[in-house]
Amino acid sequence: MAEVADVRELKKLIEELSKKRCQANGTCLVSIYRPARGNIKDLMELISREIATANMIKDKNVRKNVQRALTSIQARLKHYSKIPENGLIIFAGVTQSGKLEMYIIEPPEPLTVKMYRCDVTFYLDPLKNFILPKEKYGILLVERGEATFALLSGSRLEVLKEITSHVPGKFRAGGQSAQRFERSREILAHQFMEKVGRLAEKYFLQDNEVDGIIVGGPGPTKEEFMEKNYLRPELKKKVIAVVDTAYGGYIGAKEAIMRAQDKLKDVRYVKERALVQEFLDHLAREDGYALYGVKPVIKALEEGIVDKVLVSEKIDLTRVRFKCPQCGHEERRIMKNDEIVKVEMGHKDVKCPECGSSMVIEEKEDFISYLEKIAEEYGTKVEIISAENEEGYMLIRSFGGIAAILREKRYL
Numbered sequence: 001m002a003e004v005a006d007v008r009e010l011k012k013l014i015e016e017l018s019k020k021r022c023q024a025n026g027t028c029l030v031s032i033y034r035p036a037r038g039n040i041k042d043l044m045e046l047i048s049r050e051i052a053t054a055n056m057i058k059d060k061n062v063r064k065n066v067q068r069a070l071t072s073i074q075a076r077l078k079h080y081s082k083i084p085e086n087g088l089i090i091f092a093g094v095t096q097s098g099k100l101e102m103y104i105i106e107p108p109e110p111l112t113v114k115m116y117r118c119d120v121t122f123y124l125d126p127l128k129n130f131i132l133p134k135e136k137y138g139i140l141l142v143e144r145g146e147a148t149f150a151l152l153s154g155s156r157l158e159v160l161k162e163i164t165s166h167v168p169g170k171f172r173a174g175g176q177s178a179q180r181f182e183r184s185r186e187i188l189a190h191q192f193m194e195k196v197g198r199l200a201e202k203y204f205l206q207d208n209e210v211d212g213i214i215v216g217g218p219g220p221t222k223e224e225f226m227e228k229n230y231l232r233p234e235l236k237k238k239v240i241a242v243v244d245t246a247y248g249g250y251i252g253a254k255e256a257i258m259r260a261q262d263k264l265k266d267v268r269y270v271k272e273r274a275l276v277q278e279f280l281d282h283l284a285r286e287d288g289y290a291l292y293g294v295k296p297v298i299k300a301l302e303e304g305i306v307d308k309v310l311v312s313e314k315i316d317l318t319r320v321r322f323k324c325p326q327c328g329h330e331e332r333r334i335m336k337n338d339e340i341v342k343v344e345m346g347h348k349d350v351k352c353p354e355c356g357s358s359m360v361i362e363e364k365e366d367f368i369s370y371l372e373k374i375a376e377e378y379g380t381k382v383e384i385i386s387a388e389n390e391e392g393y394m395l396i397r398s399f400g401g402i403a404a405i406l407r408e409k410r411y412l
């Protein structure tokens with residue numbers, strides 16, 4: 001019944017859902033987010049309350065639509081004995097198609113948002129978080145006879161594996177047996193660290209390709225582990241920090257992340273800087289591989305010749321569909337958000353090129369989503385660049401927030 005969506009499916013679904021509008025002239029599209037480990041009974045009660053509240057909606061059409069949406073949700077929820085493992089997302093309402101539409105989604109990762117909304121459109125922001133590209137970091141905590149392997153993906157932390165093995169502490173007494181004991185203790189410790197190294201390879205290289213690794217632990221074992229090269233070279237060069245933690249396990253992993261916070265930021269910045277630098281190098285060489293500005297980049301994207309688009313997270317644009325109420329002429333424009341506000345408030349007029357009447361905004365689309373949509377068709381990578389370092393600032397200030405590195409030369 002509910003689909004566990006993967007990222008590609010989610011992208012398409014978000015695209016589709018963002019076009020839906022309440023059919024009645026009002027707010028009638030219901031969006032519900034329930035977190036992982038949420039309670040189904042609470043949700044049923046909420047729906048009942050909302051059905052009662054909907055009685056007070058003045059507009060008959062809106063009232064009818066809201067109640068239809070809610071009772072359908074109620075009927076569907078009867079099949080659930082509990083909220084699914086990662087939470088539950090429900091969208092329902094009578095859209096411009098005139099039909100009641102319902103979407104029930106089990107998110108691909110645990111949902112933390114709890115929300116009920118009834119609006120002109122579906123509320124999609126929490127859903128969009130699942131499709132953002134995420135950096136991944138491996139966290140390896142190692143202490144005598146104990147190790148934790150955890151993965152930080154975006155803002156989500158997950159312990160992948162915890163292992164223990166009995167490695168005894170140092171023997172105090174002297175003599176022959178003490179030497180033998182010490183020898184076997186070293187062998188056990190060595191075997192354990194080799195195992196940790198092999199598992200690190202499995203979790204941080206084979207199963208997940210991480211952008212960086214944080215090594216932690218309470219004692220000197222972590223340093224020994226690093227110095228004696230139990231981590232193979234490909235992994236070792238990904239280690240961004242070795243930090244002290246008081247604990248192992250999940251709490252220790254959280255501690256390690258906290259202590260390596262600045263380093264994590266650096267990894268992202270280093271990646272972003274390198275991208276902007278690559279663009280600047282092409283531009284300086286005038287080799288025909290660099291472009292910038294909204295129009296030229298979109299044109300090249302549509303031609304399928306772009307390898308990477310660099311777009312500033314500060315870019316302040318939206319793609320708008322205008323329609324002329326007089327002659328029905330439609331056109332799409334990419335506009336600055338403050339210009340759109342002016343049009344919506346009636347402070348600015350956009351004339352129909354056919355008949356000269358004022359056009360109205362029919363639809364708005366997030367600019368970066370729009371870029372990603374074209375990019376996906378041609379296997380182009382869209383890299384979102386923060387404005388928190390010099391290169392990122394330069395991208396927004398000097399290049400309009402958007403630049404491209406091309407696959408083939410373009411002479412302008």
Ligand SMILES: [Zn+2]
Pocket residue numbers: 324325326327328329352353354355356357
């Ligand atoms: Zn017109």
